[in-house]
Amino acid sequence: MNHETTPQADLGRVRPADCASLAGTLSIDLGAIVRNWQALDAMTAPACQSSAVVKANAYGCGIEAVSNALAKAGCQMFFAAMPEEGMRLRAVLPKAEIHILSGYAKGDEAVFRSNNLRPVLNAPEQVRAWFDGPAGPAMLQLDTGMNRLGLEAVELAALGPLPDQITHLISHMACADEPDHPQNDDQIAAFEAMTANSPKLRSLAATAAILLGPEAHYDLTRPGIGLYGGLPFADAQPVVKVEVPILQIRDVASGEHAGYGATWTAARPSRLATISAGYADGLIRALSTGHASGYIAGAPAPLAGRVSMDLTTLDVTDLPFVRPGMMVELLGPSQTIDQLAAKAGTIGHEILTSLGSRLTRIYH
Helix, strand or coil: CCHHHCCHHHCCCECCCCCCCCCCEEEECHHHHHHHHHHHHHCCCCCCEECEECHHHHHCCCHHHHHHHHHHCCCCEEEECCHHHHHHHHHHCCCCEEEECCCCCCCCHHHHHHCCEEEEECCHHHHHHHHHCCCCCEEEEECCCCCCCCECHHHHHHHCCCCCCEEEEECCCCCCCCCCCHHHHHHHHHHHHHHCCCCCEEEEECHHHHHHCHHHCCCEECCCHHHHCCCCCCCCCCCEEEEEEEEEEEEECCCCEECHHHCEECCCCEEEEEECCCHHHCCCHHHCCCCCEEEECCEEEEECCCCCCCCEEEECCCCCCCCCCEEEEEEECCECHHHHHHHHCCCHHHHHHHCCCCCEEEEC
């Protein structure tokens, strides 16, 4: 194909000339999030309730819009990390059951009462503080081997009979994204041992553990990353697309450098395109030279030089059709969150939750 003579419609989207913002866009497919929740829910028994984890601003996708879409689809229970997130949820979900994963601290009574929030109690002192204060419904987290949060077996036994206000006993699996990891069986066995004689409802599975099968599902699942199109839910529908505009294109001679530290050197006469995105927008610095590409009309343009705070440079020497104003896809059909994460040596969770507030969020 001769890109020089190809009609503009085939070359990639161009930002309208009258657009005031030079920022990129983050397009979020709420329908895909709903379908991913429904698909994970369908993997469990009818008696098993499916909630939704919307912490960290719904993994960067917008807690209000995402939770509202899921509630309309039938989700009745939501998990946030902090009370402040719970307040945002309550503002759009007046009837939903909202749980706070970080638990309860003495002094937070007013925010929990006024927003009808329920803590996931993670330590004996949290249990005491809760029942000395609001004493409403709560979940109790158990440590089954992750050694992060939750009561150990001896601490659970020391509590004696649990109050009626404790609705669920829950835990979290450390290695469920590796189905053959021996710790999976160890944690399920530990959870069984700690809860077998309790009448309370039980919950163990986030996204990865849902995929392990029914033995991890119990009475309630708590899908997170799978809702947003990430692994290990390989069948998830993609949710996000990030596009940013090209601000400038320049020719550089062989031997010239680009970016901070002069880490990229032109091996030939080259064309460089500077895009309106950097690590402040979620294009993390570990993606610098040699690790990632942007995509223009589906064609890869490798990063040239270091990612800086607001700007990143791409090598478009082999893409003669590229010009200022064209949009560069950083996430989307050409590059998933997990593909970009692999190039940065991280996980899709970090890519999503790093997406900056300067990106204009567009909901579909």
